[in-house]
Amino acid sequence: MNTKIKYGLSAAVLALIAAGAPAPEILDQFLDEKEGNHTTAYRDGAGIWTICRGAILVDSKPVVPGMKLSKEKCDQVNAIERDKALAWVEKNIRVPLTEPQK
Template sequence: MALRTKVKYGLSAAMLALIAAGAGAPQLLDQFLQEREGNTLVAVRDNGGVWSVCRGVTRIDGKPVVKGQRLTQSQCDHYNAIERDKALAWVNKHV
C-alpha cells in the first residue's frame, strides 16, 4: 500500500512518515526540498540559465550566485534555513 500511496500522491516514505509523526512545516519543507532539489555545494545552472547553489539558492547576501561559486555544507545549511524561513513566512502571510 505504501508504494501505491507514493505513486498516487508523489510523496516518499520519509515524507509520509514525517506527516504521520506530526512534523512541522520546517521539517516537511526541508525533507521535500532535499528530495526534489538535492543539495549542491558548487553552483549549477538550471534550465532557465540561473545559477544556484545548495537547495536552489540563487542569491547569497544579496548577490547573485555565479559560476564556480562554492560553499561548505555548514554555509548551505545556513542559507537553506534562511530561504526555508522566508518561504514559510510568505505562506503564513498569504494563505
C-alpha cells in the first residue's frame, strides 16, 4: 500500500518521524506540503484573507488584499505560528510525548 495513502503523510514527513526529528522540523515539513507558502495574500477556503502558511495576522495586523511579504518575512511569520501551535500542545496534552509526537 502506498505510504502516503495509508497514513496521509508524505515519505519526507514519515522519514523525519522515523529519524526522531524535533517537532518543529516535522511540523514545518508537513505544513509546507499541506498549506504551501504564499507570499501574496489570498482568500482561504472560508473566505478569510491569509498569507504565508495560513497566517491571518502579521505583526498583530490583519492580512489584507494585496499584501505581499518576502520569503524571509514569511519564514518569520511561519515560525511564530508554528511555535504557538507547539506551545498549545505542550500546555494542553497531559500524557508524555516523544519529540516527534509533539
